[in-house]
Structure formats: structure tokens, C-alpha cells
Amino acid sequence: MPAPLPPISFGIGEPKHPTPEFIKDALISALSGLAHYPSTVGSVELRQALAAWLQARYQLPTVDEATQVLPVAGSREALFALAQTVVDSSRPGALVVCPNPFYQIYEGAALLAGAQPYFVSAQAQNFACDYNAVPADVWARAQLLYVCTPGNPTGAVLRLEDWRQLFALSERYGFVIASDECYSEIYFDEAKPPLGGLQAAQLLGRGFERLLVLSSLSKRSNAPGLRAGFAAGDAALLKQFIKYRTYHGSALNPAVQAASIAAWNDEVHVRANRAQYRSKFAAVTPLLAEVLDVRMPDAGFYLWARVDELGMNDTEFAQRLFAEYNVTVLPGSYLGRDVGGFNPGRNYVRIALVAELDECLAGAQRIVAFCQGLKRI
Template sequence: MINPALQPLSDYTFARLARMLDGIAPAAGKRPILLSVGEPQIQPPAFAAEAIAAGSHLWNKYPPPKGDAAFLGAVTDWLTTRYGLPAGMLDTERHVTSISGTREALYQLGFLAVPERKNGRQPVILMPNPLYHSYRGAAMLGRAEPVYMNATPENGFLPALDEVAPEILERTALCFLCTPTNPQGRVASLDYLKRAIELAREYDFMLAVDECYAEIYRGVPPAGGLQAAAALGGSLKNIVVLHSLSKRSSGPGLRSGFMAGDPELVGRYAEYIMFGSASTPLPIQHAATALWKDEAHVESNRAHYAENWRIATQVLGNKKGYHEAEAGFFVCMPADDAEALTKQIWREQAVKIVPVGLMAREDAEGVNPGDPYVRIALVYDAETTEEGLRRIAPYF
């Protein structure tokens, strides 16, 4: 009685990791340290909770499907300032909508942006490989063929868009890109993003740029999809970007983010919410509005992660294959046998990491580009981060 197309729902990274470690007890006498999940362990600023409390009289109100005017205005202002967009390029009513974090919206794009047929054939969804599991879920939801674009050292861990065959592009309905990338922390250049938009318009597919790590950087702020659209003349056709407060503001539990870009897709998303999904509650939108208006806490977060990167370089910097990522908070380390190493470290050191192969899929040639790596998340306070890294350092 269960739809067989739902099989990938049990195939996401952490379900696979749990199955892999099932029956393996972490080292006795050591406190477990979970360097596996990209979940910030620092708290959002206190004013977020204060804003929720101040809006508590609104819990009895259904939130507008696209978000209230204050939230949408704060997001529009933030995007315009952050990416140097021309005044008036973004129309708050047409180009921006609230979403419940990015995971839900990325998954739903498989339904919203994928027709039953594309040029008379089964549509394709392009996605980076390794990938966020919602991209694969979107293909399941849209009954589309997932086509994996390997991110490897040879292409700077960014999918080689111009190597995708024209016959695949002709069937492509949706393309996911993630920048800064997960897990390698590479940043797509403005020219790379412009080329992605050009391909989307040439072959008429939707480009969805997942920018959830865009504010965890050191040095130059990463370029963004809307910035590339501005450089191409300002049209938002065939592109949406997605952001959330999960990493930027250490607020994954808020389930608040936004999607901005193509007005037809943004409008359809709001209509979809009215039928089969939920909007972010108004008290949480009030907190989100305050968070998008404040940069001081974001700068503090960046300083926190910069310190963790300093510690990682101090502890792992002399290990083969170590490099500081351009953005984000993941270390990717090479491993001869990532699965065996992950099991050994959990058993002997009570530290949990992720084989990147669990985040990836075999390509048409049977190659999994994640197999040679493990992912380590630098999300704890400095003391815990250093303890976890020092426990695992001898294994590399």
C-alpha cells in the first residue's frame, strides 16, 4: 500500500549513518562528541526569544502564506544590501516568499518546478554530487530522473556545468547548486553563477541556488545568485535563491527562511502553501524579521567559526589533504576507507563523523565522488571542538 517512489525517504545521510554505526558502542569513559551534524551549538541572540514573546498574542492567527509585510521587507532590504542589488530590482510582493527553513522548500521544488514531461520525455533534475538529501527527494517527488554532477578536485569541487550533455540539458527542468558547497566549503564565482543562469535560460529550466552557508565565511563575502542575475541585466527569470536562519543566526529550530527570485515560481509557492503546507507562525516571523535586520550577531558567529577553523588548522594542519574551506564550517579530510575509519573513531574515541560517500551517489560510471573523504563539523564551542579534533587527529 506504500508508494514505491517513496523509497529514497529512508536513504538520507543520517539514516544511513545510523544503520552503519548500529551495534557499535562509543568508547566507554569518553563523552560523545558529535562532529557529524551541521547543527550550530551556539545560541541565537536573546532578542530573538524576546521578539517571539512580544508577538505571543499572534499565536491564534494564521500567518500569511508568503509571510507578513515586515518580514518580506526586511528580507528584501537585506538582499539588496548584502548583494549590492540595484534599487527596485526586487519587488517584495512578487519576488520574495517566506519558507520553513530551506529543506522543505528545496524538496517541494520537485513538485513545483518539474512538469510531467520536458520536451516529450521524462524530466531531469541536475544536482551536485555529494548532495543534500532534499535534492534527491525533489527528484522523487517530481518523478524526475536525478542526474548527478560530480564535485571533484579536478573541477574545484563545483559541478562542471558545461560538461553536461546537451541532450540532458534539453530534458532538465530543475538544477540545484549549493554555494558555498557542502561539505567542501568552496565558493562559486560570480562568473560561474552567471554561466549557470545563462544555461537555465538557454534550456528553459529553473536554477535553484541553495545559499544556506553564505554568511559563514572568512574574508570576502561569497557571491550570490541574485548578484549574478543583476550582473546579467536584472531579470529574475529562471532563478531562485534560498536562505535560512539555521546557520546564519544559529536558529535551525526556528524553521524560518526565504526564497527569492523568479516571480512565477514564488507566486506558485505561495499558492501551494495554501493547499498543502504551513507558513512560519507570526511570532517566529517577528523574530526572523529582527534577525535579518541585525548583523552584529552574524559577525559574532563568523568570529566563532573563524576561531574553530584556527583550532582545526592548529590540530590538523600538518595532516595530508587538510585545507581550510573558503566558507561554511565543515572540514573534509581524505580517508583510504572512510566507512571503516568512521566506525573505528566512534568505537575508540566516541567522536562521530560522516563518510562523505553517504552524502553522494554513484555516477553513471559507478564512481562515488564522496568515497575518499570524511566530513567533520566545527560547530561546538572552542574547547569541545579542540577536544574532539585532538581525539581524532592521530587517525589521519
Template sequence: MNPDLDKLHPYPFERLASLKAGITPPDHLSHIALSIGEPKHEPPAFVVQALKDHLDGLAAYPMAPGIPALRAAIARWLCRRFNLAAERLDIERHILPLTGTREGLFALTQAVVEDKPGAAVMMPNPFYQIYEGAALLAGAEPIYLNTTAENDYLPDLDAVGAEDWDRCQLLFLCSPGNPTGRVMGEDYLRKAIELADRHDFVIVSDECYSEIYLTKTPPPGLLEVCESIGRHDFRRCLVMHSLSKRSNVPGLRSGFVAGDADIIKPFRLYRTYHGCAMPLPAQHASIPAWDDDAHVEDNRAAYRAKFDAVLPILEPVLPCVRPEGGFYLWVKVPGGDDEAFARDLFAEQHITALPGTYLSRDTAQGNPGKGHVRISLVATVDECTEAAHRIRAFLEKHKG
């Protein structure tokens, strides 16, 4: 077996299941799951219908590059959303469909990272654990860039020494961030590009939460910044997007990677061997999803309504900050023991939240997830409101 498999950490939800094992929550309270980032809103009816209309596609093997109509729909959305020039965005060279960003993030790392001593992959901390696992199985060392209140929940690029940047092969960014909801501005992304040029590494911007924003202005994207500075070849820059959060279809497993053609081309070859081509029915169902923005606006409004309902209930008893994007509350818990908080909240209120230490790693500067929990507002407004009342009752009971 690959010895690097032994370096993988248990997945957060495995650890959460162990934490809850043997606990019997109150029978009279329904379970409210606020731990996993799985959208619960209804998928658009037209996407479901398109899937049904193309089930005959199950009789054919899909190709790794995806059908041109899908790549064209993705290109239309990228140009519409991120102000890219249609004449410069080549659907043959710059875009590749993925079976979800999770698969893409992992596979791309295997294709990009060169197996050599000292190879490093940088990532925010806390983070989406696929970044770390992909780095480890590619033979690279993960370097964790803490995101804390002190650095405004942005990885501190200036705190990394030149020697570490020189051995960096891949930098993962996530905006809006999981779990903090922090949006990376244009100046920040521009600085990352400058570092990539200076030290010769690839940037992968995970933008799967880009359409769930609570601000008036949509978050900028990495390719958008490339366009604004005249970097029309998107050199060293890739973005990943998904329909999972945007269109509430996590089971469709539909996303894409876009950017530097010199990386997309060999990655396309890699995927031909990897065998992860998106089934044709899913490709056809994805086209109307990328072409429609109205359902995305409704989706955003639904998440905003949840924050509007929950925050006034929790703010008097728990330090809550409305995030710029995403559907998480990243909160510091009283007493500082996030595992105990999550365990006792489940035991007393039948609510599942995710301990912050399950999303982060220890560093010389400390563990930025310690003492925090991630609360995922994916349930209905009524359920989220009920959960907020229960969390407040729990906190008031244990106050002091």
C-alpha cells in the same frame, strides 16, 4: 502508496546510526558530535525576546505569503548584502517566506518539475539529500554532477551533454557548498544562467551557508549576478536563504525564497494548499534577525576561531584544506574506507563524523564522496580542539 517512495535512499544519519549500532565507546571520553550541521552557538537574545513578545500570534492562522513586515526585512537584507536595487525588488512579487530551506527546496521541486518522460533534475554530488528526494518524488531523474579536487569542487557544467541539458527542468546549486565549502564565483553563476536560457530550466541556488565565509570577500549570490548583468526580472533564477546557520536558530524554521516572480506566484498558490505557512511568532522573531548584521559577524568570527584552532593540530596527520565557506572540513581519510574510519573513530575516541559515501552517489566517473569524511565544526572551540587532538591521536596510532 506512491511507488516513487521506494526510490528514496535512507537518510545519512539513519545510516550513521546503523554504523554505530552495537559499539560501546570509551566511558572516560565525552561524546563529541561532528557529524550533523546543526549550529550550537547561542541564538541572539533579541530574537528570543521577539519570539516571546509575540506568542499571542499562536491564536491566529498564518498566511502563506507571510506578513509584509517580514518580507520587507528580507528585502532590506537582500539589498544590503547582495547589492540589489530596492526599487526593483518587489516584496509582493519576488519574495516568499519558507519554514526553512529544507521544506522550501522540497516543495518548490514539486511545483516546478513537470511530470513527463525524461524529466531531469541536476545537482552537485556529494549533495544535500533533499535535492535528490525532492526530484525522485516529483517523478524526475536525478543527474549527479561530481565535485572533486580535480574539478576544483565545482559541478562541471561543460561535461553535461546538450541532450541532458534539454531534459533538465531544475538545476540545484549550493554555494558555499555542502560539504566542500567551495564558493561559486560570478563567472560560474553567469555560465549557469546562460545554460538555463539556452535549455529552458530553472536554477535554484541554495545559499544557506552564504554568511559563514572564511574569506575576506563575501560569496556572490545568484540574484547579485542577475543584477550585475541587467537581469532585473531574475528570470529562471531563485535563491533560498535561512536563519538557521546565519543566526543559530535552526529550530525557528525560518527562511525564504526570492527571485523570478513568474515562479514565485504559482509557488505561492502551491504553498497555500501545502499548508506550510510560518507561525506568526516565528515571523516576528525573524524580522530583527534579518535586520541585524552584528551578530552574524560575531558568528563568523566564532567559526574562524575553530578553524584556526583545529587546522594546526590536524594538518600534520590529515590532508586538510581551509574551506572558503561553511563550517565543514571535507577530508580524505587514510586507507580510503570512510565508513571504517568513522566507525573506528567512534569506537576508540567517542567522536562522530559522517562518512562521505552517505552524502554522495555512485556515477560512471566514480563516487566523489568515497574515502572522505565530513567533520562539522559546530561544537564549542574547546570541544572542537579536543576532538582534533583525539583524531590526531587516532591517526597516529593507526599510522602505517
């Protein structure tokens, strides 16, 4: 019998590139800080580093490190906690509007805040959510809108006109926008970084009112275990958020803060990280495009591949690929919810190109072999 194939996982969006040594060195060098309770708002030095990074990355004239930026324990923690801060469950019919497909934290955060999620499905042709289809009475009950740009799982980036529409809706109905931008630093053209929410607000001549942007070092710096990121934007919202997090006990320990400062102050390792992803996408995407309906995303490290043309749905595809070739992908229907009897993730799989190039190529070659076998049947 042939030896079993070693496992290859494209299932979880966990970066596999090594964490840069200088980040680990900064963490170790600051361990003496563990003898002190950290402040919820973080050190002045960390907030200054975050504000400086935001200004440089998004061409913002100023970001007030004292009131417009807050260190958080990774974007996941902050995305969840923000809903607990801004949702008023005493208001009847409270809604949290979410993209569909989506990152599951949005749904859980809405439910545990006492609201119901309302899902806005992505359109197949460009993976953009159709906000024009949302009824006015839904917007009137919405208290929070989650957006993800670049999107998980599709990689779609919100354009300036998308932001114009969302800001206009927020101004009319008064809901808060939480922009999940944790994939913002993984893109393919160094001259064209993805547009961010704060940048869009600046370009459209408005302030940051009712807007918070959230990101982290997990993808940018290959440090998912560090649990370090930020929330930035509306100073009034951040004041409420700080109060919640003070009771919640979510302060970053001083060693993590020191490592974060080092990471946010350096772009060399981020450019090298992007170069690795560019190489993987350039090698893998054409291979998979021979057998699947798949194309390059706007940004991020996922491929969103349609599989129903092979005569099976996404869950069957994932199960058989794993059973026959020991490759794991994530069924797209797991990331979506039925809206009007239709799940926009159905018939897609998410392929996370997080491993090193050789492993990604090996996995792609197995997927090609699997699909070619199906087409011969």
C-alpha cells in the same frame, strides 16, 4: 580501566552556538499572534525586512517585497516544495540536475516530483562541479538545477564565471535554477562575503528569470529550530510557488515571523557568529592538516578531509574513529552517488565544526591521535 571518552559529534550540521536572546524575546513577545491564521505570503513587515536584507547584502538596486520574496519554513521545506512546483512529470524523461556530493533533500525532492536526479560530480582539485561534462540531451530534459553555494559538504563557492555558464544554459534550455545559500553568512573575510545567485544575475546584467535563491536563519542566527527562511528571485516562479504552498499549508506562525524580522534586521550577532567560526577553523584546521589531506573551505562550517592515504576508506575511518575515540564524523560516500562507477564523496569525511571551540579542539586532538596511531602501524 580508563574512563570512556565523552562523545564528540562532528557529524550533523546543526549549529551549537546559543540562539541570541533578542530573537527569543521577539518570539515570546509575539505569542498573542497565535490567535490568528497567518498568511502564506507572510506579513508585510517580514517581506520588507527580507527585501531590505537582500538589497544590502548583495548590493541589489531593488527587491520587490510584494512579488520577489517569500518567507518559508526553513530552506529545507522550500527546496523540497519547489521541485513539486516546477517539475512537470508528464514530460517524458524529466530530470533534476544535482551536485555530487550533495544535500539529500535534492534527490528526494526530484523523485517525489516524478523526475529522476542527474548527478554532476565535483572535481577533486577544487570541488567545483564539472558542468561541461553534462551532455546536451541531459540539459534538454532538465527542468530544475539545484546548486549549493557555499557547498555542503565541500564549502566551495560558485564564482561569477560559473554563474555565467549556468545562466546561459538556463536561457538555452529553459530549466529553473534553485540556489541553496543557507551557508552564505559563514565566511572568513569580512571584506569578501560569498557571491550569491541574485548578486551574480545583477552583475551579469540580467534579471532573476528562472532563478530562485533560498536561505534561512538556521546557520546565520543559530536558530535551526525556528524553521524560518526565504525564497527570492523570479516573481513568476514565486507566484506559482505561493499557490502550491497555500494548499500545502506552509505559512509561518506570527511569533516566528516576528522573531525572523528581529533576526534579519540585525547584523551584529551575525558578525559575532562568524568570529567564533573563524577562531575554530584557525585552531582546528592546522592540527588536522598535520595528519589529513584537508584545507580551509571557501565558506561554511565544514571541513572536507581526505582519508584514504591512511589505508582505509571513509566508512572504515568513521567507524574506527567512533569505536576508538568516540568522535563522530560523516563518511563522504553517504553524501554522494556513483557516477560512472565513481562516488566523489568516497575517501572523504565531513567534519562539522558546530560545537564550541574547546569541544572542537578536543575532538580534533583525538582525530590527530587516531591518525598518528594508524601511521605507526
